[in-house]
Amino acid sequence: MTHTDPRNPGTPDTHDAPDTHGAAPGRASRRGLPRGLWSMAFTELWERYSFYGLQGILSFYLLYELSQGSLALDPAAAAGIVGAYGGAVYLSQILGAWLGDRLVSPKDMVLYGAVVITAGHLVLAFAPGLAGLGVGLALIVAGTGALKTNITSIVGFVMDAADGRRRDEGFSYFYMAINIGAVVGPLTTGLAQNELGFHYGFGLAAIGMGAALVQYIPSMKSLPERARVVNDPLPAHRRPLVALVALAAVGAVVAAAATGLLRAENLATVVTFAALTAAAVYFVTMTRSSAVSRDERRRILGFLPLFLVSGLYFGFLFQKFTAISILITERIDLQIGGWTFPVAWITTASPLAAVLITPLIAGLWNLLGDRQPGPVAKFAVGLTQIGCAYLFLLVVSEATGEAHIPLVLILLFMVLAGSSEVFVGPIGLSLATRIGPRAFRSQMVGLNFLTLALGSSLSGLLGQLFTVIDNASYFTVIATAGIGLGLVLFAARGPVGRLLESGLTR
Template sequence: MALTELWERYSFYGLQGILSFYLLYETTDGGLALDPAVAAGIVGAYGGAVYLSQILGAWMGDRLVSPRNMVLYGAAVITAGHVILAFAPGLTGLGVGLVCIVLGTGALKTNITSIVGFVLDQDQDERHRDAGFSYFYMAINIGAVAGPLTSGLIQNELGFHYGFGLAAIGMGAALVQYLASMKHLPERARTVDNPLPAKHRPLVVLAAVALLAAVGAAVATRLLRAENLSTVVTVAALVTAAAYFLTMTTSPAVSGDERRRVLGYLPLFLASGVYFGFLFQKFTAISILITERIDLHIGGWKFPVAWITTVSPLALVLIIPLVARMWSTLGERQPGPVTKVAIGLTQIGCAYLFLLLISEATGHADIPLLLILVFMMAAGSSEVFVGPIGLSLATRIGPRKFRSQMVGLNFLTLALGSSLAGLLGQLFTVIDNTSYLAITAMCGIGIGLALFAARRPVQQLLETGSEH
């Protein structure tokens, strides 16, 4: 599973590493020359939609199709999306390709994470779960590093569509890897936990048709357009999260202890959503900053622009083994998940404070490439305290009848963060850099400290009914 996820992330981040610059660059440089605010909105909405669609994938994995098959179908659709991006030029090819990737990733991501949870359920020592998910998260981020490194180099030397084509090859490798490993999956991966009664299935089809018709009408009447995509996805993420929290806390199939654990997850959900909003600005506000204030030329060679954002997951890959070993060594003495998320938020706030200081120190001159790389390292390494912890919590505290959907709810933090990053990128284009970076830094540090102060009551809710 880790290798399949590695290749899927290779293709996803290989695309995302160059997507912002494809939208921002002039047509003479192979880009689409979109307005920066529009580009930030599209990138933020795309990232948000990718993770928002995973709620639908999680529901289908619980009610209609086994997680094993959902992963297979999703991988095939993602592969098709990357191929379209590689060969179809302009906004039409971009739109069709991104929609395929959104739908395919929705089918794949939560279900493959649930399968990893099924595998780790066979280990009776719960203390190993955070470490196990940290190594799974490392595989994700190895793909997140290798993808932009290679696609960024190809884009730099040959052009954007060659970079998209390399991402298609990576996704094809993920599909082959998964087909080879399917027969070794646990039995739970082959079954539908809570099958939908046959009499309700026509209603699902009607709802899907109605949703597609509504989206088509919104696009045709320009109620839905590039400028407001991030806003629409942010609202959709919040409404969907509220619906899921309400469903799981009121369902008669959820016990009292399970209900309290879900309520304990609520502040972590909101804090993690804000955290990822700050982290994913590397694809929106920070990408705009790079195009405006970073000189990429080193002698006669141009540093691949996608490599800058790659430093973020690279720092995470390098630090994860050290932190995972530390969690395993500390055992029950390690800080709780609430404290870990608080540390992550505070660290990324400090990273933006560093960026504020170097931006002020350089004035209107270019920011040295080395310093923006240091910022990326500081911001990216903070994810070790948030990302794997959320995955581990979702598979551990989720109500049994809603296990896959709890994983989907956790991925909604990424949907919220991605679309929020789009909104923040649009804000970046209308206010001065000093104010923007100061607000971001203060919010990160302030929310992190507030979460740390509230760690004991939140942790008590998360541990309700737990023996560990």
């Protein structure tokens, strides 16, 4: 049964109908999931390989001494840059989602984004110093904004025919591909950095993006029809105004940087404020739109508490690139005999744990069927677990005193924290593509990615806080917040879950 699109009464809306375009995405694989899911998953794997391959060594490129081929920045400034960069990457995805809805088809947005990201990694590989860093990171921010929400929307199109249980399973495997890239990327770039230098690591990240393009381009011809069209085309007479606004925004950022208003130390604060502002605008716009039904509005309100706690969760998780990276440089002995353990491999333990546990958890959800916990309870488990991971780090930090923390214990912390992601990340993706209003489906995915923007920039602020208070106080605050919020969310799972299910059937 088709429904009428509220923005264009003459156009049937197929958000609730199985996709019948493109044979490859529609056919089931041996696991009972659409084949198109695996094409997008492998494209995303290579894109995440390049992204996390860079991020695994970026903090240390900023922190290490000049003699090690690095920039030797102050730890607070380095944390601010890394947090702001991660936040800006995800914040830009709101713009990418809008462009994929109004100006360029999701299929083409993914292609253009991949090309721009590749250019950014090449700049980092061949242009040294702060200038190369700034230009390279800016290109990666822009390209990732174009790619991420649109490829996730395409996965949602491919999975439209699946019920809620099967969607969670499919998105869990898609998320596993993300985490495989997040593991293999830092393993290889970290080894290259350790043996040859940072710019060789950046070059490997560029090769990863090339592999993403090689994977994606042949699959474009078999994508669902909805990936090939602009969902809500922007009227031609409004396009010059959009171009002027874009130029003004770029000019304002350049002017702020040139005058010193935008500095490394306050970048994370600016991006956090921008992420919260963008989220507020989206929530208000969607809940007040006449194109949004009463049930859709209730689902948006149900998503609000999950959005907030998810932003905090990712702030805790992404500290592996800020506060924990600083801890590693100060208190972890990387020497094993005559060999130096690649520093990027430490943070790799986090996504590796998520990769290894994902098939087990996805299988558990499939086994439990309708008896599995709801999305709110799953979020609560993830928050509580990451709080317990920081409680473990608090105990380790206090037990070792001023001495070095054993490498194996920081790796164990990474495993405890990283494996909690399977209860939050894929569930948020699945929810965003399932509960979003028909008139704002792509934007709802972008709103979900704002939790990552908020978490990344928050991790920068937390990293700066880490540099000015003692370890015991810091880890106590984070552990208490994670466990406490998890318990509160679990207690509220009933009413929040009912809001999320308004007007939906399993």
